[in-house]
Amino acid sequence: MQSNNRDGNVVRTMVPKENGVFLTWEDLWVTVTNGKEGRKSILEGVTGYAQPGELLAIMGPSGCGKSTLLDALAGRSGSNTRQSGEILINGLKQKLGFGTSAYVTQDDTLMTTLTVREAMYYSAQLQLPDSMSKSKKKEIADITIKEMGLEDAMNTRIGGPGAKGLSSGQKRRVSICIEILTRPKLLFLDEPTSGLDSAASYYVMSRIASLHKRDGIRRTIIASIHQPSSEVFQIFHNLCLLSSGRTVYFGPASTATEFFTTNGFPCPTLQNPSDHFLKTINKDFGKDLEQGLDGGIPTEEAINSLTRSYKSSEIYQQVRRQVSEICKQDWGALEKKRNHAGFVIQCLVLTRRSFVNMYRDIGYYWLRLAIYVALAIGLATVFYDVGSSYAYASIQVRGSLIMFITAFLTFMTIGGFPSFVEDMKVFDRERLNGHYGTCAFIISNSFSAIPYLLLISLIPGAIAYYPSGLQRGAEHFLFFASILFACMMLVESLMMIVASIVPNLLMGIITGAGVQGLMMLGGGIFRYPNDLLKPFWKYPLYYISFHKYAYQGLFKNEFEKLTFSIDKAEGPTNISGKEILRNKLQMEMGYSKWVDLAILLGMVVLYRLFFLGFIKTMEKIKPIVTTFMSTPPKQTTQVMVNPSIAPLV
Numbered sequence: 001m002q003s004n005n006r007d008g009n010v011v012r013t014m015v016p017k018e019n020g021v022f023l024t025w026e027d028l029w030v031t032v033t034n035g036k037e038g039r040k041s042i043l044e045g046v047t048g049y050a051q052p053g054e055l056l057a058i059m060g061p062s063g064c065g066k067s068t069l070l071d072a073l074a075g076r077s078g079s080n081t082r083q084s085g086e087i088l089i090n091g092l093k094q095k096l097g098f099g100t101s102a103y104v105t106q107d108d109t110l111m112t113t114l115t116v117r118e119a120m121y122y123s124a125q126l127q128l129p130d131s132m133s134k135s136k137k138k139e140i141a142d143i144t145i146k147e148m149g150l151e152d153a154m155n156t157r158i159g160g161p162g163a164k165g166l167s168s169g170q171k172r173r174v175s176i177c178i179e180i181l182t183r184p185k186l187l188f189l190d191e192p193t194s195g196l197d198s199a200a201s202y203y204v205m206s207r208i209a210s211l212h213k214r215d216g217i218r219r220t221i222i223a224s225i226h227q228p229s230s231e232v233f234q235i236f237h238n239l240c241l242l243s244s245g246r247t248v249y250f251g252p253a254s255t256a257t258e259f260f261t262t263n264g265f266p267c268p269t270l271q272n273p274s275d276h277f278l279k280t281i282n283k284d285f286g287k288d289l290e291q292g293l294d295g296g297i298p299t300e301e302a303i304n305s306l307t308r309s310y311k312s313s314e315i316y317q318q319v320r321r322q323v324s325e326i327c328k329q330d331w332g333a334l335e336k337k338r339n340h341a342g343f344v345i346q347c348l349v350l351t352r353r354s355f356v357n358m359y360r361d362i363g364y365y366w367l368r369l370a371i372y373v374a375l376a377i378g379l380a381t382v383f384y385d386v387g388s389s390y391a392y393a394s395i396q397v398r399g400s401l402i403m404f405i406t407a408f409l410t411f412m413t414i415g416g417f418p419s420f421v422e423d424m425k426v427f428d429r430e431r432l433n434g435h436y437g438t439c440a441f442i443i444s445n446s447f448s449a450i451p452y453l454l455l456i457s458l459i460p461g462a463i464a465y466y467p468s469g470l471q472r473g474a475e476h477f478l479f480f481a482s483i484l485f486a487c488m489m490l491v492e493s494l495m496m497i498v499a500s501i502v503p504n505l506l507m508g509i510i511t512g513a514g515v516q517g518l519m520m521l522g523g524g525i526f527r528y529p530n531d532l533l534k535p536f537w538k539y540p541l542y543y544i545s546f547h548k549y550a551y552q553g554l555f556k557n558e559f560e561k562l563t564f565s566i567d568k569a570e571g572p573t574n575i576s577g578k579e580i581l582r583n584k585l586q587m588e589m590g591y592s593k594w595v596d597l598a599i600l601l602g603m604v605v606l607y608r609l610f611f612l613g614f615i616k617t618m619e620k621i622k623p624i625v626t627t628f629m630s631t632p633p634k635q636t637t638q639v640m641v642n643p644s645i646a647p648l649v
């Protein structure tokens with residue numbers, strides 16, 4: 001499909017705007033800040049295009065910048081990344097919206113407890129519009145599962161570390177299925193065939209390439225791919241070959257072999273062309289060969305030679321012409337409509353999915369519940385019948401019990417953090433692909449955790465509360481359970497904030513434990529409030545520590561209606577619980593225990609709003625951090641030409 005443009009140059013035929021997305025990038029430079037190395041160039045002035053009805057493969061050795069290019073094109077570059085150059089969609093600077101594009105990441109971030117069918121059904125309910133019937137959504141999900149050849153695994157749980165489930169290749173296919181549910185016009189795939197054998201790779205790639213046969217959409221597909229078999233290679237229309245961030249070749253996949261041959265690197269007979277390309281342009285591979293590749297030119301020089309040849313070739317000129325031709329046309333802006341589930345449906349579906357995921361997670365749900373029950377039995381036996389006759393012992397023992405519950409039982413909530421981190425990974429993928437918003441995630445996460453935290457507050461709570469002989473009466477017990485519930489919700493909320501800031505699991509647990517430790521110390525019970533050092537411990541830590549309100553609430557609940565008999569020299573003296581709280585424990589008695597509970601619940605909401613604010617701020621900051629620089633960075637890689645190949649360049 002070629003034609004002449006008005007300058008007389010050969011260009012590919014354009015397609016109507018309503019049926020495709022053109023993506024062009026010109027002189028794209030990407031640099032990252034990399035610790036001690038400072039700013040490092042990842043992509044060095046790459047130019048190319050992707051157009052409807054075509055599959056572009058980005059190939060190159062590991063670390064050459066394939067994912068970086070894909071991320072830049074999809075508008076997903078990290079916050080330590082800077083870009084220069086121009087990326088245009090249909091010839092305009094515009095954002096890719098939900099439904100128009102989808103991105104299949106290199107890592108399979110899936111809910112391991114769900115079956116393939118469940119994962120697809122939930123995703124269909126989130127991604128497809130409310131106006132579509134449930135049965136239609138299920139039908140689309142089933143068709144997509146079949147398209148990727150997963151029908152035999154439909155009812156198998158996805159599985160993860162320690163839980164047997166799908167093979168890694170099947171997981172790859174589930175990830176692809178989820179993103180093609182909405183039939184996006186522009187599809188980015190980062191290593192779609194990793195973990196697949198050659199037959200499965202061919203199957204998956206040919207299915208992706210032939211998606212249009214079912215829906216008639218001339219789809220633009222860009223896939224980074226490591227080492228395709230020759231059958232897979234034949235599926236690609238265009239090939240972008242990168243080495244150390246530089247373009248070695250961009251053009252029709254079918255003429256790449258010719259380009260290599262013309263420039264002195266013919267593909268040996270019976271060798272897979274992609275193997276040959278990668279061998280020729282892999283500088284790490286070249287380091288180990290004294291004589292260089294095939295006893296000829298060392299690989300570093302082969303790369304430089306090919307890069308130079310490409311830049312001075314007609315193929316490169318044609319790419320530039322095609323880019324400018326695409327940009328000259330008036331394709332119009334992309335449709336803005338966000339045709340997925342409404343907010344309420346998003347919240348309902350996510351809550352249900354999150355709840356199912358939690359209760360199927362043995363470690364998160366059942367093991368933690370068992371440990372809470374065991375600890376509650378421990379508390380019930382150690383603190384059995386705290387009594388009130390021998391007053392000092394009774395006061396002290398009640399205080400210890402409350403402190404243990406407030407400090408340790410709530411601290412244990414940190415045990416749910418690993419599962420939450422997994423949820424966050426799924427959330428990040430789905431949010432970046434526009435399946436739903438942060439608000440829906442926070443609301444669903446809060447509601448799905450409520451039944452479990454209520455269960456812990458009530459069952460282990462009752463096991464510890466009644467045998468130890470704390471204040472009788474339903475009101476006292478329910479208040480006690482409510483404080484426990486609020487504290488556990490709070491720790492979960494705190495860990496949400498930590499998970500959004502701290503990049504890894506271990507650091508998250510250490511940070512979460514450290515923050516809680518500080519709050520525990522500053523809560524005004526290990527050291528009385530008036531004795532706390534004013535800067536930091538009293539102001540502000542004492543007031544922002546949730547332990548303060550939990551201690552106060554539980555102490556008021558327990559002590560306010562009691563009177564203790566104290567032995568003094570002049571004989572036994574009665575002392576009221578209120579007096580102990582005010583004078584001995586220096587608690588704030590100007591307001592009721594219900595206010596303490598309300599403050600804790602308010603803090604739960606506040607912490608979750610912080611999480612929302614943090615995610616939203618990061619979304620806003622990112623485009624600022626990755627703003628296009630006005631001038632490209634200096635090219636750091638010198639193009640060396642071996643005199644023996646100079647005539648070829």
Ligand SMILES: Nc1ncnc2c1ncn2[C@@H]1O[C@H](COP(=O)(O)OP(=O)(O)OP(=O)(O)O)[C@@H](O)[C@H]1O
Nearest residue numbers: 032034042061062063064065066067068069078080
């Ligand atoms: N955000 C970043 N911060 C620091 N270095 C980065 C960042 N992103 C990419 N890099 C570095 O840039 C180089 C290219 O990375 P990229 O992931 O794009 O390569 P790749 O070709 O996709 O590799 P692979 O095939 O192994 O996935 C690597 O050396 C990588 O360490």
